Amino acid sequence: KAGVTQTPRYLIKTRGQQVTLSCSPISGHRSVSWYQQTPGQGLQFLFEYFSETQRNKGNFPGRFSGRQFSNSRSEMNVSTLELGDSALYLCASSLARGPAYEQYFGPGTRLTVT
Amino acid sequence: AQRVTQPEKLLSVFKGAPVELKCNYSYSGSPELFWYVQYSRQRLQLLLRHISRESIKGFTADLNKGETSFHLKKPFAQEEDSAMYYCALTGGTSYGKLTFGQGTILTVHP
Numbered sequence: 001k002a003g004v005t006q007t008p009r010y011l012i013k014t015r016g017q018q019v020t021l022s023c024s025p026i027s028g029h030r031s032v033s034w035y036q037q038t039p040g041q042g043l044q045f046l047f048e049y050f051s052e053t054q055r056n057k058g059n060f061p062g063r064f065s066g067r068q069f070s071n072s073r074s075e076m077n078v079s080t081l082e083l084g085d086s087a088l089y090l091c092a093s094s095l096a097r098g099p100a101y102e103q104y105f106g107p108g109t110r111l112t113v114t
Numbered sequence: 115a116q117r118v119t120q121p122e123k124l125l126s127v128f129k130g131a132p133v134e135l136k137c138n139y140s141y142s143g144s145p146e147l148f149w150y151v152q153y154s155r156q157r158l159q160l161l162l163r164h165i166s167r168e169s170i171k172g173f174t175a176d177l178n179k180g181e182t183s184f185h186l187k188k189p190f191a192q193e194e195d196s197a198m199y200y201c202a203l204t205g206g207t208s209y210g211k212l213t214f215g216q217g218t219i220l221t222v223h224p
Contacts (some may be wrong), residue, residue, distance in 0.1 A: 003157070033210045042217060043200065048210030056211045090158065097209040099146035099165055105158040 002026065004106035012112045021109045025072050025093030027082040031055075034066060034102060037088040043067040046089075048073055050097050059080050078111075086113045116208075118201050120215035122155075127191050128223050135186040135218050137175075137201030145205040147177055147184040152198045153167045159162070161199070171195070191222045 005024045013019050025032050033044040033056075043059040049068035066076040072093070078085055088110050092103040117140040127133050139145060149162040162170045164177045164184060175186045184201060201215040 031210050032211070035212075035214075043212075043214040045211045045213065050210065056208050058211070092212075097203055099121075099163070099209060101209075102160050103210075103212065107157055111182070 002035040003067045004091055004104050006089075006091050008109060009107065009114050010112075012114060013081050013114055015081055015083060016078060017080060017112060020075055021033050021089055021091075021111070022078045023065070023074045023076075023093075023106060025074070025091075026104055029104070030072050031094045031097050031101070032068055032072065033076070033092045033094075034076050035090040035097035036060075036080030037090055037091065038086075044092070046076065046101045056099070068069050083113050085111065087111060116145070116203060116205065116213045118203055118215035120201055120218050122218050123136070123216065124219050126221045126223060129193055130190050133188050133191045133195070133209055133220065133222075134219065135199050135201075136186045137186065137215060138200075139182050139184065139203050139211055141182075141203060141205055143205050145203040148198045149173070149176070149184075149186050150200040150202055150206075150214075152200070154197070158200070191220075193222045193224055196220055196222045200219075 007022045031050045033048040048056040052068045062081045068074045088108040090108045091106045094101040119138045123165040151161040152158045173188045200217045202212040
């Protein structure tokens with residue numbers, strides 16, 4: 001079974017630009033969550049999608065948005081990039097919602113903002 | 115607000131020694147606790163979860179609600195246990211939201 005895939009793996013953008021990151025969950029998984037990982041703040045929850053609906057949102061500005069498609073694939077978008085947005089963005093998928101369902105993480109997209 | 119604290123950024127032990135990675139949490143309801151591990155050049159993966167009450171790779175963790183702790187223990191550390199370990203919690207309706215601690219880098223010396 002293929003794992004969670006994220007594209008692109010690496011990205012370099014300039015301040016003020018926008019970026020879209022993609023996540024393909026494990027086949028059959030319907031829940032997708034996004035996390036930002038930085039050396040200073042660690043792993044922070046961005047948002048969760050289930051059945052194309054955002055179910056939870058973390059404490060991030062409105063520049064961060066996401067969506068989920070009918071095939072459970074998800075994208076997140078960051079507009080008006082700032083230097084502080086440089087981070088590893090992780091996507092995780094699970095079969096369904098609930099603590100009994102393990103979250104499987106992707107390899108991440110490394111975003112560098114210059 | 116929910117919070118997870120891992121007081122040790124770095125932990126070094128020798129092979130065969132017991133190891134304990136500390137995790138304390140703050141949560142107003144009944145939390146579900148997890149330990150995740152990230153080995154070098156590998157993805158973050160689930161090690162064990164409180165609701166399963168299982169032992170994985172010799173590791174166990176007990177939820178102590180009185181002390182709000184979920185420490186990870188292994189009686190005899192192995193070199194292959196060297197990795198970054200994260201304690202995480204979820205609860206209530208925030209099932210898809212994991213709140214992570216800052217992580218502890220465990221190094222097991224030969």
